[in-house]
Amino acid sequence: MQSNLWxxxxxxxxxxxxxxxxxxxxxxxxxxxxxxxAWLGAVSDLPGSPESLAAIIHDVKEKCITPGLIDCHTHLxxxxxxxxxxxxxxxxxxxxxxxxxGGGIQFTVAKTRAASDEELFFQSIKRAEALVKEGVTTxxxxxxxxxxxxxxxxxxxxxxxxxxxxxxxxxxxxxxxxALPPEYKNKPDEYIELVCHEILPVxxxxxxVDAVDIFCERIAFDLAQAERVFKTAKEFNLKIKCHAxxxxxxxxxxxAAQYGAVSVDHLEFLSEDGVMALAKANTxxxxxxxxxxxxxxxKLPPIDLxxxxxxxxxxxxxxxxxxxxxxxxxxxxxxxxxxxxxxxEEALLGVTKHAAQALxxxxxxxxxxxxxxxxxxVWDVEHxxxxxxxxxxxxxxxxxxxxxxx
Ligand code: DI6
Ligand code: FE
Numbered sequence: 001m002q003s004n005l006w007x008x009x010x011x012x013x014x015x016x017x018x019x020x021x022x023x024x025x026x027x028x029x030x031x032x033x034x035x036x037x038a039w040l041g042a043v044s045d046l047p048g049s050p051e052s053l054a055a056i057i058h059d060v061k062e063k064c065i066t067p068g069l070i071d072c073h074t075h076l077x078x079x080x081x082x083x084x085x086x087x088x089x090x091x092x093x094x095x096x097x098x099x100x101x102g103g104g105i106q107f108t109v110a111k112t113r114a115a116s117d118e119e120l121f122f123q124s125i126k127r128a129e130a131l132v133k134e135g136v137t138t139x140x141x142x143x144x145x146x147x148x149x150x151x152x153x154x155x156x157x158x159x160x161x162x163x164x165x166x167x168x169x170x171x172x173x174x175x176x177x178x179a180l181p182p183e184y185k186n187k188p189d190e191y192i193e194l195v196c197h198e199i200l201p202v203x204x205x206x207x208x209v210d211a212v213d214i215f216c217e218r219i220a221f222d223l224a225q226a227e228r229v230f231k232t233a234k235e236f237n238l239k240i241k242c243h244a245x246x247x248x249x250x251x252x253x254x255x256a257a258q259y260g261a262v263s264v265d266h267l268e269f270l271s272e273d274g275v276m277a278l279a280k281a282n283t284x285x286x287x288x289x290x291x292x293x294x295x296x297x298x299k300l301p302p303i304d305l306x307x308x309x310x311x312x313x314x315x316x317x318x319x320x321x322x323x324x325x326x327x328x329x330x331x332x333x334x335x336x337x338x339x340x341x342x343x344x345e346e347a348l349l350g351v352t353k354h355a356a357q358a359l360x361x362x363x364x365x366x367x368x369x370x371x372x373x374x375x376x377x378v379w380d381v382e383h384x385x386x387x388x389x390x391x392x393x394x395x396x397x398x399x400x401x402x403x404x405x406x
Contacts, residue, residue, distance in 0.1 A: 004054075004055055005031075005033075005038075005053050005054065006031040006032060006033045006038050006039065006053055006054040006055075007032055007033050007034065007054065007055055007056065007403060008031070008032045008054055008055070008056045008057075008058065008403060008405075009029060009030070009031045009032075009050055009053055009054035009056070009057050009058070010029060010030045010031075010058045010060055010065065010378075010400075011029045011043055011050050011057060011058070011059055011060070012027065012029075012043065012059050012060055012061055012062055013025075013027075013028045013029065013030060013060050013062075013063065013064070013065045013378075014026065014027075014028070014062060014063065014064045014065070014383075015028035015030060015040065015064075015065050015368065016064060016065065016066045016348075016368075016384050017040070017067070017367055017368040017369065018066065018067055018348065018349060018352045018353045018366070018367045018368065019353075019367045019368070019369060021345055021349070022345055022348065022349075022384065023367075025040070025041065025042060026042070027042055027043050027044070028040065028041065028042055028043065028065075029041065029042070029043045029046055029050070030065065030368065030374075030376070031053065031054060032374040032400070032403035033403075034403070035373065035374055035402040035403040035404075036371060036372065036373060036374055036403070037368060037369060037370050037371065037372050037373075037374050038370065039370060040368060040369075040370065058405070060378050060397075063378050063379060063380055063381075063397060064378070064379045064381050064382070064383065064384055065368075065376050065377065065378055065379070066135075066348070066352065066368075066376065066377055066379065066384050066387075067352045067353075067365065067366055067367055067368050067375060067376055067377075068135060068136070068137025068138065068365070068375030068376055068377055068399065068400075068401065069134065069135045069136045069137065069329050069351045069352065069355075069377065070136065070137070070138040070139075070351060070352060070355035070356055070359070070361075070365065070366060071131055071136050071138075071139050071140065071316050071317050071319070071329050071351070071355070072138075072140050072263065072286060072314050072316045072355040072356075072358040072359050073140055073142075073263075073265050073286050073288060073314075073316035073317070073318050073358070074127075074131075074139060074140055074141055074142065074316065074317055074318065074319040074320070075141070075142045075144060075145070075175070075318070075319060075320035075321075076124055076127040076128060076131075076139075076141055076319040076320075076327075077112075077120060077124040077141055077143070077145070077155045077158050077159050077162075078108050078111070078112050078120075078123070078124065078145045078155075078320065078321055079108070079111040079112045079114070079115035079119060079120055079123055079145075080107070080108060080111030080112075080115075080123075080321065081321050081325070082103075082104075082107060082108065082321045082322050082325075085098055085103055085104070085107070085322065089295075095247075095295055095322070095323065096219050096247065099179075099219050100219065104179075104322055105144075105145070105178060105179040105322060106179060106182065108145045108321050108322065109145050109146070109147055109151075109179065109181065111145075112145040112146060112151060112154075112155065113146060113148070113151045117154055117157070117158065120154060120155070120158045121158045121161060121162070124158055124159075124162065125162050125165070125166070127319055127327045128141075128162045128166055128168065128170075129166065130327035130328070131168075131317070131319075131327055131328075131329060132166050132167065132168050132399070133394065133396070134328060134329055134330050134394055134396060135329075135377035135379070135396050135399050136168060136329055137167070137168055137169065137365070137375040137376075137377075137399060137401050138168065138169045138170075138171070138355075138356070138359070138361065138365055138375065139162075139163070139168050139169070139170050139171070140170075140171045140172075140173055140211075140316075140359055141159035141162070141170055141171070141172060141173070142173040142174075142175040142178075142213055143155040143156050143159070143172075143173070143174050143175050143176065143178075144174075144175030144176065144177075144178030144179075144213075144215075145178070146176075147176065147178065147179065147180075147181035148181060148183075148199075149198060149199050149202060152174070152176055152199055152203065153202070153203065153206070153208070156172050156174070156203060156208040156209065157208065159172055160172060160208060167399065167401035167402075167404070167406045168401070169365075169375075171210045171211070171359050171361070172208055172209050172210050172211075173209070173210065173211040173212065173213045173241060174199075174200060174203055174208075174209040174211070174212050174213070174238075175212075175213040175214070175215070175243075176194075176195035176199050176200065177191075177192060177195050177213075177214035177215065177220070177221050177225065177226075177229050178213075178214075178215050178220070179215065179220060180220075188221060188222075188225060189225065192221070192225045192228055192229065195229065196228060196229060196232040197232075200212070200232060200233075200236065201236075204236045204238070209236075209238060210238065210239060210359075210360075211233075211238055211239035211240065211241050211262065211359070211360070212229060212230075212232070212233035212236075212238050212239070212240055212241070213240075213241040213242060213243065214226050214229045214230075214242055214243065215243040216242055216243060216244055216250055216252035216255075216256075217243070217246060217247055217248065217250065217252075218247070218248055218250070219247070220243075222250075223250060223251060223252060223255055226242065226252055226255055226256070227255060227259075230255070230256065230259040230261075231259075233259075234259065234260075239261075239262045239359075239360045240256060240259050240260060240261040240262065241256075241261060241262060241263050241264070241265065241358075242255075242256035242261055242263075242264045242265065243265055243266055244256060244264045244265065244266060244267060244270070244274075245264075245266060245267050245268060245269040245270045245271075245274065246266035246267070246268060246269070246291070247268075247269070248269055249269040249270070249271055249274070251271075251274070252264070253267060253270055253274040253277065253278060253283075254273060254274050254277040256283065257274075257277040257278050257280065257281035257283045258277065258281070260281060260283075261281070261283050262283065262284065262357070262358060262359065262360045263283060263284040263285070263286045263314065263357075263358035263359075264278065264283055264284075264285060264286070265285075265286035265288060265316075265318075266286075266287075266288055266291065266301075267285055267286075267287065267301045267302075268292065268297055268299045268300065268301050269299060270285075270301060270302055270305075271302075272302070272305055275302060275305040275306055275308075275309050275311060276309060278306075278309070278311045279309035279310060279311050282312075283311070284311070284312045284313070284314050284354055284357050284358040285301070285306050285311050285312070285313050285314070286313075286314045286315075286316055286355075286358050287301055287313055287314070287315055287316075287336060287340055287342075287350070288315075288316055288317075288318040288324065288332075289315065289332055289335035289336050289339045289340055290317055290318050290319075290323075290324035290326035290331075290332055290335065291318045291320075291323040291324040292335075292339060292340075293324075293335060293339060294323055294324050294325070294326075295323055300339075300340060300341075301340060303340055303341055303342065312349075312353075312354040312357055312358075313342065313346060313349075313350050313354060314350045314351070314354040314355040314357070314358040315329075315332050315333065315336045315342075315347055315350035315351050315355070316329070316332065316351075316355065316358075317329055317332055329351055330387055330390075330394065331391065331392075332351070333347045333348065333350075333351060333387055333388040334347075334388055334389070334390075334391055336350060337388055344384075344385045344388040344389070345385075347388050348384055348385075348387070348388065352366050352367065353366045353367050354366075373402060374400060374402060374403035375400065375401055375402065376399075376400050377396055377398070377399050377400070378396075378397040378398045378399075378400075379395050379396060379397060380395040380396075380397050381395050
């Protein structure tokens, strides 16, 4: 009796596994057992009739299946918004000027600190829902609008709760070193001390942190401060990420790579030496076209060099109230091509295989392969390149998370 070899079997699929480039399998089937991918290949190679192999059969009638999408860089837990700053910037004020005048991140910190757990949760979950509706099955959420122990805890608990109520895995990144809180004005080293020795140990003990990030920039923290954060992250055995070379070339990407960062993010001002350091450390370059667009930046990240040195490139929304109020990863696919000149294949790998690597999750998700988590999406498209090409259309038919269709 073979009837329950697998739990579920999807048949008649155009399967794009993303293992090596798009890795297309025509007339394919994909089987799930206990939330994992148990088999995939051509329908003609199935070891029996579909009905004899699985309890439930899903005929997708030649639709496309890709891995679940991964948004590997978001700040989507925050309170309030910053439309007033958007208006100021349209009149000519720069992001840096607004930040230096006490607006920017500080504005959102005040709102986030003042919000109750429930307010913060209900304001934030809407953004996560929008991503999930587009096929996102893994989502990174950063803290960094609390900047004190109680508020960073609140943010990360809300982020974790989002992963408990939606069909999405949430990974938690501690970005305590995002900006200097008002009570530490002119005392950045003391604040970094607090981040490393007061806040991080508590978050780690509460299992609320997978990775540590820092905003390394002339309006935020310097290289020496970044190094202290990276050293502490290593002591706690946490992954390292870094907001680097967004507004200037500080050498932060190189430093993060030396500490084995899983990713460095933004990178408009990344130098060739920086690119070489990423290649050497196998650090992913996370590109954020939403922030580039919304700030009307002009300097492009060094895409040709990243290609030349074979640095994996990921794409993410950077969902945040100041520089990228974006809740569409599909739109980022298009912008990565139109603004950054990625190929559609590179963009698609950037929200699947390479996004998984940017979170250190490449062994479990990001591509479709036997043994990996059964996270995938059925799309009403002829080819996944349509996901990149269309703007504002959501062709998702269904999303399968841990083998369960929702
Ligand atoms: N870089 C960004 O683009 C965001 N954070 C960061 O380090 C901006 C966050 C904000 O303006 O609220
Ligand atoms: Fe960011």
